Amino acid sequence: MDGLVGVVVAPDNGELSALSSGAKPMVSLLGKPLLRHYMDGLRAIGASRFIVASNVSISLSDAEVIDYGGDYWATLVKVSEIVPRGSTVVASSMDIYVPREAYETLMNVHLSMGYDVTVLVAAVEDTSGGFRVNTSSDGKVLSLVRGGGPGYLHLGLTAIEQDALVKLAGGAELGSLRVGVAHWGGWFTRVNTPWSLLEIVRNTLANLTSSSISTRARISPRASMEGPVIIDDDAVLDHNCTIRGPVYVGRGVYVGTGALIRNHTAIEEGAVIGANAEVTESLIEPRATIGRGAFIGASLIGHGVVVEPGVVTLTTTMGRKIGAIVGEGARVGANSVLKPGSLVKRGEHVAPLTHYG
């Protein structure tokens, strides 16, 4: 649709750099780069034109890429110069991930109430690192301030009319505009550590209610699948492997004989899971290899990593389950043990039989 411009504020702050050389916006998640999740959320509410602001080089055929302005609001000031007159801008920050329904909630409010600016918020115990929204008793936004302490956190999703955006860019006070709040009661994830990705995988897969299996996947009649699973094109499930949903198996993934893929796991394009390996509550990035008989739990395995046979990740529960993070291109030698919270650096080689971390 004309008139609705989707903006993704997509800086790479280095938080996820261990995982992929493609930078944060390009980390693969459930079959597509993280950035695409934000663009698809915007597309679902009617955006047809996209602007992506980043500090790393990204090439997209369907979006205009501009330089990141240094922060969210500074980026919107830059955007104000290029959006057409009379349009509505919906800006989404990659610092926070919200599910698609949240985009709809925001737009429902923005259009129904006819606000100049509508911000999406959720009540959180700690607003530091984001913006806190102060409201009056009748729901009007009084101010946006640097976070700290409990309150209503701005979830990085904002709808702004172009003329209001120009006024803001020109230094107008927020208080001079009609600013409304949309409250979000559901889940969201702050994307500030690699562990955040596991949380997104968990929450997204938890809402999966039915299976979808590509007709182009090759599945042994003796492979078993339980619960909701997504099996993408050209995936191969070999004899006697078990997929226990909710699980995502990406394009061209190979799952070996006797392997067990357990709940809340996403295996991205072209990864290989060796025979008799077990993976649970983990994210395996594209083209990683998990060797025969390994155990990977609550862990993130970076792009192209090789985990040799017999490697075991140990997990601990500290609020959430924590396993290991293995950076892009690293190699973990056979029969090594990765202690809870281990961080194997990008390209690092861990010798066989190491007790790491």
Next chain:
Amino acid sequence: MCGIVGLTGSVGERIGLVLRRCLERLEYRGYDSAGVAVVNGGVITVRKGRGKISEVDARVNFTGLNGVSGIGHTRWATHGKPSDENAHPHTDCSGTVAVVHNGIISNYRELREQLEARGHRFTSDTDTEVIAHLFEDYVKARLTALEALREVVSRLRGTYAIALLYAGEPDKVFFARNVSPLIIGLGNGFNFLASDIPAFLEYTNRVITLHDGEYGFITPGSVYVERGGEPVDVKARVRVVNWSPELASKEGYPHFMLKEIHEQPRALRDTWAGLDTDQLSKLSDLLLKARRVFITGSGTSYHAGLVFDHLLSGLMGLDTHAFNSSEYKRYVKLAGDGDVMVAVSQSGETIDTLMAVRVFRRLGVRVIAVSNIVDSTIPRESDYQLYTRAGPEVGVAATKTFTAQLMVLNALAATAALGGGVLGKDEYGLIMGELEHLPDLVNLTITSVEAKARHIASRLASKASAYYLSRGLGLPIAMEGALKLKEVAYIHAEAYPAGESKHGPIALVEGGFPVLFIATDDEYVDALEGNVMEMNARGALTIGVIPAKHQPRFGKLLSEVIQTPNVSPGALTILQSIPLQLLAYYTAVLRGHDPDKPRNLAKTVTVE
């Protein structure tokens, strides 16, 4: 709050039917009266009346209406009763103008006097009717309809969303907006106006939002908007809404329940403003002279009744009996002349409560009804009426109507305590002053506890059972909190007097079993501390809702603490209800349930 809709052109169905469907989607904005007007062959037909849309339609058949253009309205009376006369649309003297309106015309008295002086006859008590007469006045002065509208808008003060039909230009629906929401829906050969998008989403998903101060008209093939006499180009404002109408606009909230929790400051402010001190004194005399006082209600209303019961008997020593209205038969032999019953019902239609009211009145008992719906059955059949003014409540789980009931009952109890000599004038003034300022404290409580409630909900979400324990005035609040958790989060929750827990229920408590404590600020609180320690000793997950002054005492004892401001015990019941509502809401959402549509439950129970 009201809902309005306008339509011009043909969507392929009878216009009356289409308007009715749109109105039904706006029913959350009010449902005490409804009406429709259509223009056909230069004649305007109006059909309207009090009651829900389906009831009014059955009576006056607006589904049967056909025409070129039409407008419709669903109303929620805040001042004055819902009646056939006060239902919208309103017409001018000659019947050539019909108007529906959402909002408040603040200068309507002045306009009405001027118009009456010029010979206009008014047939309703509403502020809306002045719009129709004013428009008529300008058209009679040989202005075109658009010129007349321009003049009308320049004279109106206040908030409004208006849709207006004029028999002289039947293919147009005129409109004006200031503050109150109004949206245009663009169709192929037809155009809509409505208070929100879902009203017409079934017919079109192309919308234009209007800004404050804009007015104009729609025809089947065009939209004309101006502001301050200058045309406004709205072409660039067309937006396509391509998501499902199920995700209806809830004015900034994902669910009605959360919206209504956040609306409590306003609901309480309106309820306070609607209280009449003379009436409270009259009713308190009645209570003080009564032989006994029966207090009845169902579900949440019963819990509000229990708070009142505690205030009257526990603090004032009146002879009271509180019971679930479905159990009224047990008390029939006690009842007679000289008794008073307080019947609490949000909807005023709850069948069990209505039966109790009818039976007790026949026995000579004088009945005071407490309801949120003006002139509903229970208030109508009672001797006296006290109204909460919480506005329409759509969420099945009662939230704002409960705290509004508590406010009314607290005010009545305080007045009775003054009359009975239990409270001195100063203490009474203090309590009433506190109630008056409570909306601000409620607002503060919501914003300060919501994040904590969400956090605790994440710990409750995986549990199968919970206990809510308290003593004294906190007990009804514990019962209400447990009811909320059951009805929206589907977690088995039981409320007990904390002292009862060691006589059985504690057998179920093991490591991680959630136990919520509602700490009052009275003589009961010492004993409650002991109960917390008992539960801690068994490894329970202890959660406390406590007034801030008890923080030093309970803070270290409990796994999770939610603090509310310090107020007197009666007002504290209102503040403590809020975190329990939020807790139930977030637990439901985290468990993947829709808190607005709990299974097996209806908002108003009209079968025994």
